[in-house]
Amino acid sequence: MLIETRALVLKSFPYSDTSLISRIYTEDRGKVSVLAKGARRMKNNVAALLEPLNIVDISYYDKESRGIQTLKEVSAQTIVSRIREDYDKLTLALVVSDILDHTTHEHDPNPILYRLATRTIIEMEATTESGRTLFWFFLLQLAIRTGFKPNLHQCGRCNEPIKNGILDRTSGALCCHRCLSDGDIRLNSEQLTYLQTMNEYHIDQVGNLHIQDELTEGISRFLLSFVSYHLEGMEKVKSLKLIEQHNK
Numbered sequence: 001m002l003i004e005t006r007a008l009v010l011k012s013f014p015y016s017d018t019s020l021i022s023r024i025y026t027e028d029r030g031k032v033s034v035l036a037k038g039a040r041r042m043k044n045n046v047a048a049l050l051e052p053l054n055i056v057d058i059s060y061y062d063k064e065s066r067g068i069q070t071l072k073e074v075s076a077q078t079i080v081s082r083i084r085e086d087y088d089k090l091t092l093a094l095v096v097s098d099i100l101d102h103t104t105h106e107h108d109p110n111p112i113l114y115r116l117a118t119r120t121i122i123e124m125e126a127t128t129e130s131g132r133t134l135f136w137f138f139l140l141q142l143a144i145r146t147g148f149k150p151n152l153h154q155c156g157r158c159n160e161p162i163k164n165g166i167l168d169r170t171s172g173a174l175c176c177h178r179c180l181s182d183g184d185i186r187l188n189s190e191q192l193t194y195l196q197t198m199n200e201y202h203i204d205q206v207g208n209l210h211i212q213d214e215l216t217e218g219i220s221r222f223l224l225s226f227v228s229y230h231l232e233g234m235e236k237v238k239s240l241k242l243i244e245q246h247n248k
């Protein structure tokens, strides 16, 4: 069966002398691997289109019994360039694509997740800011869309309104200081207010949001810890190490 769909390229690696295998996250079919025969021959631009983080229109022959499908055609939708020129932004974008890769299964479509990830990449490509706020928006929305919406307004234990909080490592909820005294993943009142505000926004508004430098590390740590606690597969996201190194 011929499938035509839009897709985000997650990873590509050489296969035989001239071919390429790409793992892509498609809008209609979820994660799929495709074989692009002859893609690495000279004068063939398929390899350039299948660089990670590009968004493409793709058609392939699908046979569910096969692990790898055969690519028919690919054309450009959004080819990222600004992201590749900025190391910090590239790191964040690669974590987005790695999360999609490792927390989803093959042939398990989730068009909402597809749109969230591709909109994040497109907005990162467009903004002249660092891309951090978009990355946080992605993590927050990822948690919400997979059924783990963080409660940023009430303590996870006593339900009292909170102004700041500590992540409870046993329940994965944000708790107040009266209920929980120790824990290294904390949000102060400015960080919590920032996330509450971000939660009200649409992705269009997030790319150029301003953030004070001293707030960023805590917000990153909280969101990554929260998502890692709730989502299976996050431990396989190796590119997270790049962010941790950067935060040190």
Ligand SMILES: [Zn+2]
Pocket (backbone or CB within 6 Å): 155, 156, 157, 158, 159, 160, 175, 176, 177, 178, 179, 180
């Ligand atoms: Zn409490």
